[in-house]
Amino acid sequence: MLRICVDMDEVMADTLAEHLRRYNQAFDEQVTPEDLVGKGLWEVAPADRQKELRAFLDAEDFFEVLDVIPGSQEVLEELSKRFEIFIATQAMTVPNSLGPKYRWLQRHFAFIPPQHYVFCGNKSILRADYLIDDLPRNLERFTGQGLLYTAPHNLTATGHARVNNWLEVQTYFDHVQG
């Protein structure tokens, strides 16, 4: 059975929406995802707000309250019948996210066993056939087939097979023997 690794932030969980919500509220701003084509919030926010930007992520409740990216539950539940699904998330730069990410996965993706969660840093450690991820550098380190999941910050990236939403993920794997 082929194995698919799936990244959490910006692929299963709408991390950007919550980050923007907290940023806009704290600084009375109205930054939208459309303002972030080809770049991260870090690049748009002034230097004297970088500390707060980081503090939002470190908050104990941040990763617990994220919205689910539409379609991810339905498509992953379907794919889990034909493929081995592992969740591979970068959690080590924000250690406070470890517990919240675990609980978020249990709540929203109960059909994936915790034994298939991988909390890691460098994704070159993953032994899998596919990786769905929004970060080009993660795909570059990965040895299997990478799929770049579209997010505002990666809209200008080239050189990777791209999926724009979960319907496209489903269509992609319709043509793959599990």
Place this chain on the structure above:
Amino acid sequence: MLRICVDMDEVMADTLAEHLRRYNQAFDEQVTPEDLVGKGLWEVAPADRQKELRAFLDAEDFFEVLDVIPGSQEVLEELSKRFEIFIATQAMTVPNSLGPKYRWLQRHFAFIPPQHYVFCGNKSILRADYLIDDLPRNLERFTGQGLLYTAPHNLTATGHARVNNWLEVQTYFDHVQG
């Protein structure tokens, strides 16, 4: 550069000593590692104590206070000059251990970057050349070369290359081109 994955419990951290300490104290027993040749504490403890045995592991402070297995720091620091060292620990069955394990690693193995921590379940996910682990089933799922790190419970296991202590780990890798 070749990559070595290293398990934490019973390889870097003396999990058994702390588990025995709490068990013996709670039940006024004197079980020693020597009583556990070829089996786990789970198999020695009576049925009506299994819940407490598990509760010891779930305690927030358990994984934070473990002693370091002698030699692991020195040998890993040496090996990290010639090999890529990743820490690969089963943390998903005890989610309370996620934060404590992270902090324990930072405190005792500061020379290994958090980007090289992997908190996982099924170790077949690891892409590495070597895995040092005390659990035969982890080595069986691993696709590289496994090294069984001796612990009381695995003394009767056969079929794996075995290292009895960290000096033997060092000697083993003396003969490997990094």
